Amino acid sequence: MxxxxTARIVEAAAIEAGAVVVDIGCGAGDTTYAAAAAGAGRVVGVDVSAPLLAEAERRRTGREAGEVTFIRADAQTYGFAAGSFDAAISRFGLMFFSDPRIAFANIATALRPGGRLVFSSWQSPQRNEYFTLPLSVLAARVPLPNQKADGPGGFSLADPDRIRDLLSGAGFDQITITSVEDTPWIARDVDDAVSYLRSTTLARSVLPTLDDEANHALDNELRMALAPKQTADGLRLGTATWLVEARYSAP
Ligand SMILES: C[S@@+](CC[C@H](N)C(=O)[O-])C[C@H]1O[C@@H](n2cnc3c(N)ncnc32)[C@H](O)[C@@H]1O
Known part of the structure; x- marks a missing residue:
């Protein structure tokens, strides 16, 4: 998906042969292994989720060019050795900190002076059909929880001014924020997409409030809304993300 x-993040991180890289909120390790394949000497994936880290370990093929290790930790407070990384990367893993100021400062101190931070974050929901299309169908049936504008959550780094403010406050400069628009593969077909959407945290938190009849109707409504998005190459929805690049300038 x-x-x-991933390719844009790894390319922007300009990983040199032997570089030491940390992947924050690495999940199942896609970007961690991609950084290793790009020639890093060592890559450390950090995530709070034990099941995702188990999946990341399961994906180890033994062919990784760099040494890949995974740590279960909260990247906001984890005691990284100061200046120990040439680059920090993250694909959608920096939006969930309870205190992003502390978290970005912690990541900054893990980098050597001049080290690069490269990450992606979602732009606003309105710019992401990937979210708005299924959510509009869901919202017609169940009240959805509101994310606080600056609280942790998928859209907490949607505002470029906030990104700049957080990064410069943590000692980063040379900040560039690039819009990346895409229509990625989401699922094979509408049934695959409905099953995926039902598995998301949000759906699992609100759908138990619906009875069987309402759940059945919701599935049909989702299928109708998603059908026009079917292509010969799977079901695709529009996304808009920020690709953020910055350098740590030590104080
Ligand atoms: C949207 S997922 C992205 C996962 C992965 N980077 C990817 O693109 O597939 C966000 C990830 O950040 C992790 N995460 C959230 N808060 C974290 C924290 N404070 N420290 C470390 N990882 C965190 C979650 O467990 C989750 O795996």
Missing amino acids: HGGL
């Missing part, structure tokens, strides 16, 4: 973005 996010393969194109």
